[in-house]
Amino acid sequence: MAIFAWVLALCYWADLLFPLCLAVYALIRWRGRWRILAAAPLVVAVPAAAAFLHFRHEPSPSIIAILLYVAATLGLCAYSAVVLLLYSKRKPQQA
Numbered sequence: 001m002a003i004f005a006w007v008l009a010l011c012y013w014a015d016l017l018f019p020l021c022l023a024v025y026a027l028i029r030w031r032g033r034w035r036i037l038a039a040a041p042l043v044v045a046v047p048a049a050a051a052f053l054h055f056r057h058e059p060s061p062s063i064i065a066i067l068l069y070v071a072a073t074l075g076l077c078a079y080s081a082v083v084l085l086l087y088s089k090r091k092p093q094q095a
Contacts, residue, residue: 008066011073019045019080030087037083041076 019041026038051069 011070019076022080034087041080045076
């Protein structure tokens with residue numbers, strides 16, 4: 001069970017840091033459709049983090065809800081990584 005707690009904590013910090021930091025950075029620096037694509041995880045990450053904090057304080061959290069949270073976190077991180085990779089490989093715009 002201790003390993004599961006560490007995985008859950010890692011997912012929480014990955015969910016909290018990577019997609020949100022990328023979204024904030026993209027909202028400030030990127031232009032066009034890339035801004036919208038990178039900011040999309042904000043719609044899922046903020047409620048997921050709030051739900052995690054709620055589950056953390058429950059005396060007996062539902063294991064299904066926690067597993068769904070882990071899956072959502074991994075999905076958000078994968079989505080953000082793909083958007084970042086595609087953005088870095090785009091052709092630069094000519095002025």
